[in-house]
Every structure is written in structure tokens, then in C-alpha cells.
Amino acid sequence: MADPVVVFDNVAVSYVRGVEAISNVSFRLGPREVVFLLGPNGGGKSTILKAIVGLVRPVRGVVRVFGVDVKSFREWWRVGYLPQNATTFFERMPISVSEFLRASRVVREGLDPIEALQLVGIEDPEGVLGQRIHDLSGGNLQRVMLAASLVNRPELLLLDEPTVFLDQNGVAAFMQLLDRLRTEWGLSAIIATHDVAALSTLASRVICINRGALFDGSITELVNSEQLCNIYGFHVYLVKHGH
Ligand SMILES: Nc1ncnc2c1ncn2[C@@H]1O[C@H](COP(=O)(O)OP(=O)(O)OP(=O)(O)O)[C@@H](O)[C@H]1O
Numbered sequence: 001m002a003d004p005v006v007v008f009d010n011v012a013v014s015y016v017r018g019v020e021a022i023s024n025v026s027f028r029l030g031p032r033e034v035v036f037l038l039g040p041n042g043g044g045k046s047t048i049l050k051a052i053v054g055l056v057r058p059v060r061g062v063v064r065v066f067g068v069d070v071k072s073f074r075e076w077w078r079v080g081y082l083p084q085n086a087t088t089f090f091e092r093m094p095i096s097v098s099e100f101l102r103a104s105r106v107v108r109e110g111l112d113p114i115e116a117l118q119l120v121g122i123e124d125p126e127g128v129l130g131q132r133i134h135d136l137s138g139g140n141l142q143r144v145m146l147a148a149s150l151v152n153r154p155e156l157l158l159l160d161e162p163t164v165f166l167d168q169n170g171v172a173a174f175m176q177l178l179d180r181l182r183t184e185w186g187l188s189a190i191i192a193t194h195d196v197a198a199l200s201t202l203a204s205r206v207i208c209i210n211r212g213a214l215f216d217g218s219i220t221e222l223v224n225s226e227q228l229c230n231i232y233g234f235h236v237y238l239v240k241h242g243h
Pocket residue numbers: 015016021039040041042043044045046047048084
């Protein structure tokens with residue numbers, strides 16, 4: 001079997017001494033695998049993504065990225081990361097979309113800004129490129145943030161709530177894009193979301209997290225697991241009847 005892209009081995013993370021935000025979480029992400037992280041608010045989805053990019057250190061267990069302990073991993077251009085609420089970091093910055101995307105690109109083989117904007121479904125890439133970040137609509141700003149996470153042609157993509165602000169067409173296009181990049185770039189991805197309806201369009205693996213990982217399996221299995229639906233209060237019928 002090919003080496004895993006991400007390994008969580010019995011990981012616990014604490015922000016406050018004595019309180020574990022996630023406990024004993026173990027999973028592996030393989031090449032070209034797309035995993036959706038579901039779970040209630042405060043369940044630990046963002047914490048898992050932050051642990052992969054080294055923004056929080058485990059108090060127990062090991063996180064490996066491309067086979068390397070995250071503590072010593074340095075090849076960050078191989079990883080695209082869209083933090084939760086990324087738009088709020090940049091909305092007041094007086095820079096243009098072009099400047100932002102150029103600054104995000106650190107490898108020569110990366111995408112040029114127009115290419116990146118086209119990829120994420122921006123209709124008028126030339127026009128948007130010259131706009132100030134804070135003049136963009138919410139949906140376009142979110143798309144630009146997504147474009148920034150893709151400019152280095154990452155092998156691993158970590159997205160925290162990527163579909164907020166996107167309309168239904170935008171969400172569908174985003175799911176198709178993920179599928180395409182999985183094939184064309186060999187991309188692996190972990191996507192934290194509350195958008196259960198969106199993920200029904202891409203048959204894939206789901207991990208449910210509420211401090212610990214409570215479920216790891218296919219969407220179909222999740223839908224058929226009534227007890228789990230009760231635990232989470234998900235409106236899983238959306239998935240059942242969506243497609
Ligand atoms: N910087 C921080 N300092 C202290 N506690 C934190 C911090 N960040 C997260 N936490 C706590 O860790 C737990 C997990 O939070 P996390 O943000 O990972 O959840 P989430 O599943 O992403 O939630 P949401 O769906 O609301 O985005 C929560 O109890 C949260 O309050």
C-alpha cells in the first residue's frame with residue numbers, strides 16, 4: 001500500500017491544561033483520498049486541521065505528514081490550508097487579489113493568479129484580479145481564499161468550512177473541482193464542514209468527531225447509522241434524498 005499522506009496516532013490536543021479538545025484520535029489519509037470531517041460545534045474539527053499544519057502541538061500521540069513527524073516537517077508548500085473564517089483575516093487589508101495570490105505562491109511551478117481564479121470558478125478573473133480584497137462579495141472572497149490554498153499545487157489540501165458563503169451552484173462546482181484535482185493532481189484532502197448536503201455529491205469517506213472519532217466510514221454507512229444521527233442531530237435525510 002502507498003504511504004499515508006497524514007497519520008494521526010492516538011492524538012490528544014489541549015488548549016487549556018487538563019482539558020482535552022480532542023482525545024485519542026487515530027486515522028490515516030491515503031493518497032488521492034478525500035475525507036470529510038463532521039461533528040458538532042466545538043467537536044474538534046478545526047483542531048485536527050490545526051494539528052496537521054503544526055499550529056497546535058499534541059499533548060499525546062503523533063501526527064505525521066508525508067511520513068514525517070509534523071514537528072520536523074518543513075515542506076509546507078506541499079500543503080494547502082484554508083483556515084476557518086479565513087475571509088475575516090484579510091477583509092480589511094488594503095491589498096489587491098493579484099498581490100494576495102502572488103504572495104501566497106512560493107513555488108515556481110505554482111498556478112498563475114488567473115489560472116487559480118479560473119479553477120475556483122471566478123467568472124471574470126481579469127476583473128477580480130485588480131480588485132481590492134475588501135471590495136469582493138463574500139462568495140468571491142471565499143473563492144479567492146480557496147484559490148490561495150491551491151496556488152502551490154498542493155498534494156494535501158486542508159479546508160475548514162470551505163463552502164460557507166457559496167451559493168448552491170458554487171458548492172456543486174467546488175465538489176466537482178475536488179474530484180478533478182484528486183484525479184489530475186493526485187490531491188488528498190480533509191474538509192471540515194457542516195454542509196452535509198454538499199458532501200452527498202461526492203461519494204467519499206466521512207469521519208465524525210466529537211472529541212474522539214466516533215465514526216469513520218462511507219457516507220452510505222453514515223446515513224444508515226441511525227444512532228449516530230441521533231448523537232449528532234445531523235439532518236442526514238438530506239443526504240438520503242439528495243441524490
Ligand atoms: N485557541 C483556543 N483556546 C482555547 N480553547 C480552544 C481554542 N480553540 C479551540 N478551543 C476549544 O477546543 C474545542 C474544539 O474546538 P474546534 O474549534 O476544534 O471545534 P470545531 O469542531 O472546529 O467547531 P466549529 O464547528 O464550531 O468550527 C472547543 O471546546 C473549543 O472551545
